[in-house]
Amino acid sequence: xxxxxxxxxxxxxxxxxxxxxxxxxxxxxxxxxxxxxxxxxxxxxxxxxxxxxxxxxxxxxxxxxxxxxxxxxxxxxxxxxxxxxxxxxxxxxxxxxxxxxxxxxxxxxxxxxxxxxxxxxxxxxxxxxxxxxxxxxxxxxxxxxxxxxxxxxxxxxxxxxxxxxxxxxxxxxxxxxxxxxxxxxxxxxxxxxxxxxxxxxxxxxxxxxxxxxxxxxxxxxxxxxxxxxxxxxxxxxxxxxxxxxxxxxxxxxxxxxxxxxxxxxxxxxxxxxxxxxxxxxxxxxxxxxxxxxxxxxxxxxxxxxxxxxxxxxxxxxxxxxxxxxxxxxxxxxxxxxxxxxxxxxxxxxxxxxxxxxxxxxxxxxxxxxxxxxxxxxxxxxxxxxxxxxxxxxxxxxxxxxxxxxxxxxxx
Amino acid sequence: xxxxxxxxxxxxxxxxxxxxxxxxxxxxxxxxxxxxxxxxxxxxxxxxxxxxxxxxxxxxxxxxxxxxxxxxxxxxxxxxxxxxxxxxxxxxxxxxxxxxxxxxxxxxxxxxxxxxxxxxxxxxxxxxxxxxxxxxxxxxxxxxxxxxxxxxxxxxxxxxxxxxxxxxxxxxxxxxxxxxxxxxxxxxxxxxxxxxxxxxxxxxxxxxxxxxxxxxxxxxxxxxxxxxxxxxxxxxxxxxxxxxxxxxxxxxxxxxxxxxxxxxxxxxxxxxxxxxxxxxxxxxxxxxxxxxxxxxxxxxxxxxxxxxxxxxxxxxxxxxxxxxxxxxxxxxxxxxxxxxxxxxxxxxxxxxxxxxxxxxxxxxxxxxxxxxxxxxxxxxxxxxxxxxxxxxxxxxxxxxxxxxxxxxxxx
Numbered sequence: 008x009x010x011x012x013x014x015x016x017x018x019x020x021x022x023x024x025x026x027x028x029x030x031x032x033x034x035x036x037x038x039x040x041x042x043x044x045x046x047x048x049x050x051x052x053x054x055x056x057x058x059x060x061x062x063x064x065x066x067x068x069x070x071x072x073x074x075x076x077x078x079x080x081x082x083x084x085x086x087x088x089x090x091x092x093x094x095x096x097x098x099x100x101x102x103x104x105x106x107x108x109x110x111x112x113x114x115x116x117x118x119x120x121x122x123x124x125x126x127x128x129x130x131x132x133x134x135x136x137x138x139x140x141x142x143x144x145x146x147x148x149x150x151x152x153x154x155x156x157x158x159x160x161x162x163x164x165x166x167x168x169x170x171x172x173x174x175x176x177x178x179x180x181x182x183x184x185x186x187x188x189x190x191x192x193x194x195x196x197x198x199x200x201x202x203x204x205x206x207x208x209x210x211x212x213x214x215x216x217x218x219x220x221x222x223x224x225x226x227x228x229x230x231x232x233x234x235x236x237x238x239x240x241x242x243x244x245x246x247x248x249x250x251x252x253x254x255x256x257x258x259x260x261x262x263x264x265x266x267x268x269x270x271x272x273x274x275x276x277x278x279x280x281x282x283x284x285x286x287x288x289x290x291x292x293x294x295x296x297x298x299x300x301x302x303x304x305x306x307x308x309x310x311x312x313x314x315x316x317x318x319x320x321x322x323x324x325x326x327x328x329x330x331x332x333x334x335x336x337x338x339x340x341x342x343x344x345x346x347x348x349x350x351x352x353x354x355x356x357x358x359x360x361x362x363x364x365x366x367x368x369x370x371x372x373x374x375x376x377x378x379x380x381x382x383x384x385x386x387x388x389x390x391x392x393x394x395x396x397x398x399x400x401x402x403x404x405x406x407x408x409x410x411x412x413x414x415x416x417x418x
Numbered sequence: 419x420x421x422x423x424x425x426x427x428x429x430x431x432x433x434x435x436x437x438x439x440x441x442x443x444x445x446x447x448x449x450x451x452x453x454x455x456x457x458x459x460x461x462x463x464x465x466x467x468x469x470x471x472x473x474x475x476x477x478x479x480x481x482x483x484x485x486x487x488x489x490x491x492x493x494x495x496x497x498x499x500x501x502x503x504x505x506x507x508x509x510x511x512x513x514x515x516x517x518x519x520x521x522x523x524x525x526x527x528x529x530x531x532x533x534x535x536x537x538x539x540x541x542x543x544x545x546x547x548x549x550x551x552x553x554x555x556x557x558x559x560x561x562x563x564x565x566x567x568x569x570x571x572x573x574x575x576x577x578x579x580x581x582x583x584x585x586x587x588x589x590x591x592x593x594x595x596x597x598x599x600x601x602x603x604x605x606x607x608x609x610x611x612x613x614x615x616x617x618x619x620x621x622x623x624x625x626x627x628x629x630x631x632x633x634x635x636x637x638x639x640x641x642x643x644x645x646x647x648x649x650x651x652x653x654x655x656x657x658x659x660x661x662x663x664x665x666x667x668x669x670x671x672x673x674x675x676x677x678x679x680x681x682x683x684x685x686x687x688x689x690x691x692x693x694x695x696x697x698x699x700x701x702x703x704x705x706x707x708x709x710x711x712x713x714x715x716x717x718x719x720x721x722x723x724x725x726x727x728x729x730x731x732x733x734x735x736x737x738x739x740x741x742x743x744x745x746x747x748x749x750x751x752x753x754x755x756x757x758x759x760x761x762x763x764x765x766x767x768x769x770x771x772x773x774x775x776x777x778x779x780x781x782x783x784x785x786x787x788x789x790x791x792x793x794x795x796x797x798x799x800x801x802x803x804x805x806x807x808x809x810x811x812x813x814x815x816x817x818x819x820x821x822x823x824x825x826x827x828x829x
Contacts, residue, residue, distance in 0.1 A: 175799050388585060
């Protein structure tokens with residue numbers, strides 16, 4: 008019984024988007040703990056950076072207009088009226104025609120608007136220098152607020168904090184910052200043949216691979232994974248565990264038994280949990296076709312294929328953006344999901360109307376990037392381990408020939 | 419006094435490499451905690467995956483030779499001699515001319531060497547099916563050990579564990595794995611003008627940006643950062659803190675005061691700590707020239723420039739590989755340090771003989787990647803925050819024109 012049509016990845020995302028209701032809770036963390044977290048709110052600069060006009064060179068602060076016309080043959084001679092010490096208030100006013108000694112990073116005295124590098128000055132005597140080259144106003148100076156001005160928007164809500172962002176927050180004196188709570192992802196494995204890794208599989212049984220792969224994927228993308236273990240393909244047992252996982256998480260992943268019967272049980276259970284329930288069953292990609300997408304009371308639930316490779320590909324396309332960004336990338340905006348371009352080393356066939364994701368090994372020769380398809384049946388875990396990334400074959404193509412460029416992402 | 423010549427990045431790496439002595443200690447962690455960690459030893463498969471011949475389809479296990487010549491008009495009729503239940507031992511022997519019902523993932527009975535998909539069979543009666551299409555030996559079957567064979571090398575020492583690698587370890591029943599201890603990196607900020615973010619800067623003072631940026635960079639690359647705070651540009655104070663940091667860490671980063679005097683103090687202190695001491699002072703890159711590289715009793719010590727942007731670039735080139743991989747990438751091997759190719763949107767000038775790293779904002783239009791230089795003085799932190807990545811201008815070039823391709827890395 009096939010009630011649902013097969014959707015493209017874009018259609019599947021659109022469909023999920025319409026029913027998602029994300030809570031927007033957060034917590035305040037110290038900068039030490041902020042790396043990789045997502046901002047809950049916009050950050051506005053509470054002050055100027057720098058908070059004073061700052062020299063970028065060792066030399067002499069001057070009024071630029073006093074140096075106009077200066078040259079080696081006709082230096083501009085100036086009395087040294089004062090000196091800025093590192094980390095000290097310049098605490099002075101520079102009169103016309105005078106100079107002020109200053110180190111890199113030092114504060115300009117008021118009145119000064121430029122710095123002459125030490126290399127372009129000569130000592131005449133203890134109190135007088137000659138300037139051998141003119142400077143323009145603002146030269147070798149970072150003006151107050153030039154880096155960041157008070158009140159400006161420095162980081163947007165939802166931005167993932169990189170090391171430089173944390174540095175900027177430190178510069179602004181923002182020692183703690185409000186970040187989103189990580190998305191909690193419940194992980195359930197089903198399948199009568201699947202046993203936990205702590206057990207010894209009997210003939211016909213296999214160990215639970217997907218729970219551990221998904222656990223790593225959730226962590227990699229900033230989420231908080233919770234393992235619910237392995238449950239047989241049995242309606243009541245799976246339903247009980249699903250209800251618990253939905254209560255305790257923002258999102259639930261079931262990686263299904265591989266048989267048709269197991270998939271039917273998973274779909275039946277998801278459909279029983281609440282509204283709107285199952286939105287699609289099947290997406291037009293390979294691997295990953297037998298995917299179930301659902302939303303229950305605003306929370307997404309995914310029935311991922313049992314094959315580890317398929318489960319990873321579907322996670323990457325449908326689950327990862329939700330955990331990492333709480334949303335799907337805007338199709339109209341920049342889309343760097345497959346940022347690399349590489350030359351395919353072998354012909355690869357594909358069916359039109361279906362996106363194919365092939366595992367590739369990357370190598371670089373003479374500054375060109377090559378993607379070699381990793382051969383092997385799609386169910387083999389070893390192929391994912393041998394591969395460096397995934398290459399995408401668009402739905403419009405029936406294959407890619409060796410030497411053509413493909414779009415690749417590293418995983 | 420300039421005793422050291424300016425080195426290229428490659429020369430600097432080579433120079434450091436010769437004196438590094440890394441300890442190789444590790445710990446055993448459960449798979450849950452293994453994501454992103456680096457293997458201490460090679461991992462050999464302790465068993466076959468799968469551990470039995472496994473069907474990849476719902477259908478009937480057969481001897482392939484019994485199906486040769488079968489067609490819709492002349493099906494091969496076979497008695498159904500048994501059925502594999504999911505997760506159960508097939509516990510049977512398939513005689514010639516017979517078939518055996520099997521689900522996807524199910525175990526083949528001995529004697530069978532292929533599976534006919536359900537779609538290519540017809541029910542004749544309760545005990546007999548007709549096969550309408552021949553199968554080749556091995557078709558729709560993953561043979562015992564086909565994914566991973568017992569004793570084979572599955573992951574190499576030093577490999578960083580990705581989600582799929584953790585999945586593979588789970589499949590093999592390896593519930594705990596020996597990984598390298600993270601590299602401990604001590605971080606010291608110097609500069610008479612620098613104050614901790616908990617303090618309110620007075621006129622002429624700035625907050626400590628580099629400690630926090632470096633803290634995030636060390637975490638990002640799998641290291642363990644330890645902050646030692648801000649110390650004035652004073653020999654004895656800096657020396658005392660450096661000795662402590664060297665004892666407690668595998669690597670020490672000092673981000674220097676920006677003035678010539680401050681750099682001299684840092685170099686003097688590093689030189690006083692032990693052999694071989696300072697290896698170079700100055701690398702031919704921009705930004706990042708005034709970098710000090712040293713090794714003390716086998717441990718690397720870096721004097722990074724005071725400018726946050728320069729400190730980040732130098733970290734990326736010289737420190738990151740040591741923290742992430744415990745070594746520098748092999749020049750002869752694959753080099754994916756700058757994996758993206760993008761079209762530059764403006765002319766950028768550069769000096770020949772010096773590598774330039776320019777901050778760029780990336781965008782994608784019609785499947786082409788563009789890199790727009792982020793303008794602004796090199797000391798400005800905001801330019802690092804606005805940028806998505808760094809583009810490299812090789813030492814051989816005197817600039818890149820708009821429309822030319824550049825190599826880019828995202829940061």
